[in-house]
């Protein structure tokens with residue numbers, strides 16, 4: 001039996017808690033009024049959002065997550081609130097809200113639980129950190145991305161040539177997405193580590209025999225990302241997703257990256273052994289901090305940000321071109337006009353010349369619009385705040401966002417809004433970029449605001465260069481999967497074609 005003093009203490013605590021809650025409600029009510037906020041539409045998700053969450057995970061299992069989310073916007077409008085596993089969350093595809101989230105109210109929002117969810121694999125780096133840690137990483141990396149070495153075309157040439165060697169020359173059907181994923185792991189590791197893991201080289205064994213072959217590294221890295229996406233989806237229950245398979249893949253990825261971390265540290269300690277003139281991002285990072293864990297985290301954060309996104313873009317370009325032969329013809333014509341074909345090359349492929357082919361840029365823009373490599377994203381309110389749209393019966397008033405509330409946004413769904421892109425918003429039509437090249441916050445494949453993608457130029461150069469080389473070498477692309485009705489948009493952390501992109505090239 002509890003003593004009366006203890007009972008009194010417990011009662012007092014409860015009263016204080018209650019009063020704090022009441023005070024917070026009154027303050028929030030006052031702020032909402034002051035900011036002109038109106039209640040948002042609430043989309044049903046069942047008791048505590050559990051049935052809604054189950055429907056979403058089922059959709060994810062069937063590679064239908066991105067479409068499932070887009071369908072909810074078609075049903076409930078551009079901004080709505082919903083409950084997920086007991087948490088209230090806001091969802092929006094209003095460009096004004098996304099602009100507030102990423103730029104004009106940048107300090108009101110943070111990445112929320114991303115660090116905790118991704119920590120086992122990525123640790124603390126530019127992609128997982130907020131605040132001072134993020135500012136430091138960004139300041140350190142930004143100059144590296146403006147250097148000439150970024151998207152070094154000579155470096156890329158060897159990898160793209162290897163990819164071309166791997167394309168079946170007898171006109172048989174193959175999955176070009178698989179090759180693009182190997183291409184970008186090879187080029188990204190080359191750029192980052194100074195040495196490619198050689199995923200396109202059969203059974204090549206890395207310097208450290210215990211690490212296993214390079215394709216094994218690519219597979220382990222893929223698997224870790226799949227689990228990171230599940231952890232992200234599980235919100236505050238992320239810690240429950242930590243199976244042995246995930247831990248083993250993480251260990252494998254770390255072993256490989258540690259091999260390069262060690263090399264970068266050695267290069268710093270023995271500069272006399274360094275190859276002159278070679279630029280290696282890992283060495284630039286080691287110059288700032290050569291703590292092995294800090295270096296590993298930084299390198300993995302960039303590898304994650306840069307690798308799958310570019311292969312996703314290239315795969316989508318081929319998905320569309322294989323279904324639009326007239327666009328392939330037009331683009332190939334523009335490329336061969338500028339550079340010649342592989343038998344009769346006319347001019348060197350340079351950064352400047354790559355930028356000089358507007359139709360190539362339109363094709364890339366259009367693929368990034370319809371199938372953005374980062375289709376779904378979210379931020380979490382770091383304080384009580386508001387967003388400009390979504391409140392009231394017409395959705396035109398501001399909405400109140402409580403501290404801690406996740407705000408999810410789908411770039412995929414926003415890029416398909418007919419009121420923004422016209423009645424043919426769902427069609428692949430690169431010419432729309434000729435008519436209207438300037439887009440604002442309604443076009444966001446690379447994000448916007450202070451956390452805008454650092455690798456945008458790198459990615460566009462790599463994708464452009466690969467397209468030019470492939471189109472110089474092959475005259476025709478054919479759809480190898482005519483039975484497929486629409487793209488199967490699967491999202492791990494980045495967009496992938498759930499059934500691959502099957503084509504014939506000759």
Ligand code: HEM
Pocket residue numbers: 126127138301302305306307309310313372373374377445446447450451452453454455456458459460
């Ligand atoms: C088509 C290719 C790419 C797309 C569509 C893309 C898209 C994005 C997006 C949407 C973000 C924001 C993520 C967020 O804040 O939640 C981002 C961030 C980032 N990207 Fe990219 N990216 C691409 C390629 C690359 C490449 C090739 C690199 C590096 C080699 C790279 C490096 C980064 C980095 C370091 C960040 C973190 C920036 C920060 O938080 O300050 N990206 N990217």
